[in-house]
Amino acid sequence: DAIVAAANAVNALAAEPATAREQGPHQNAPACTIVGSVVTPELLIVGWVGDSRVYWVPVDRSTPPARLTEDDSWAAQMVAAGLMNEAEAYADERAHAITGWLGADAYELEPHTASFKPDRPGVVVVCTDGLWNYAEAADEMAEAVPLDAASRPLHSAQVLVGHALDGGGHDNVTVAVLPFPAPPMGAGSA
Template sequence: MEPLAATRCPDCGEAVFADDDFCEACGRSLHGAAPATLPPPGPPPPAAPPSTPGVRVCAECGGTAISDDGYCEQCGVLQPSGREHVEVETPEAVGVSDRGLRHSRNEDAMAVASVGGNVIAVVCDGVSSAPRPEDASQVAAETGAAMLTAQLSSGADPASATRAALARAAKAVAALADSPHDAPACTYVSAVVGDGEVTIGWTGDSRAYWISGGNGARPSTALTVDDSWAARMVALGVMTSAEAHADRRAHTVTSWLGADADEIALRAETFRPDGPGMIVVCSDGLWNYLPEAAEMAEAVHTAAARRPQGPPLEIARSLVRTALDAGGHDNVTVVLIPFPTNVPPAGEARS
């Protein structure tokens, strides 16, 4: 569908879709926006006054009336948060998180760490229908990774550490609620990779995949099962997978982290790859376009083949570009962990 030529952003004049909530070019809220009128030729407006310490200044107009949800009350532009596009690269893992093309902010979050011969990754996706979803995902990712690190450092096994981290993340997100009717929420998936095993914990519909590198490794497969309406319909035998995922209710999550959530299952599933490959941990902004393990594997292998000597970060970037090129209708986050890991066993120094 092409943008309607007569519908333009009132701030920057960029063509927008009739059902857009925000201008993709400048972030302006389009609710109640009047048709664009471009300013007459002339000198540029005067520079914004110097900022005052502790006072947020609009990046567009220099105004200081910034709402709690990040919009300038003077010109309506959503302010940058620093999370629009985030990349992380360590010797053990890489990750990329992007706002996508249709959302006004990035409500995903990720965290990566290594401890005691293990690599840790957590990816969380804020539930957009809940308040402050970006806060929920950030708190869950940071809390989950910190708890995994603490548990593994104290000698806990990966499965016990995974369950403890999921429980602590759930508690931290629940604590964000101002009331039962104002409860931030998010999904959660974690991976602990080390000692020949992969341990996954999750709630919601963020996913983990094993991507086989061949040479005796087990075939590529999804390591999680969605807590979603579509997955429930398929499990009940009411619909086929194709029918369920074509329904508008498909991505309604049935389990999440938040004060209004039911008690969550503290799952910790262990997988032994038996050969080389890669762990993919991602939000639904990526797997929506590559839902089957074979499709995800093809995308990973294709990206790797383009630059066989390139760093894993290039593969992560390629996966995000795949989602953006396919429409980018949601935030997109992916963390990749090569297997076997590049982290030394516990007690050994890196050479």
């Protein structure tokens, strides 16, 4: 429901008169990707459209980290259809072309959702491609996440933004780090 509400809000921007957006008729309607996560004491739920991602990183690093989302991209479609292997698809210049997004010019909206029951404490990294382009594989993302991320999520998000900027910062970088399980209501961290 939240993703559909966000899509409706983005679509409404396209309906505004062009002068309100300082945009001419030759320009594209506003569009974006979306990703989010809800963390509860026992469950984490993710939802997305596009190529923004969610990663799971266990605190103790004794089990492997994981990417919890699949991109809506040309490369992912080629691999899923069995037309190319992953290396071939991601080597193609069309690899990162997104095939799902929010906006008036988007194809039929098909939000993705998934839920997970981690068996240990960890952190959920919610991010745009401005970060994951510099730590694409789950183990690369885990390596970039500070070891104290569960107790210092804001600091960890700042470290991850720095990681992307140090890597070249070729895109907008948005990241949130969420401890799992969720801290008790009212609990703060330094």
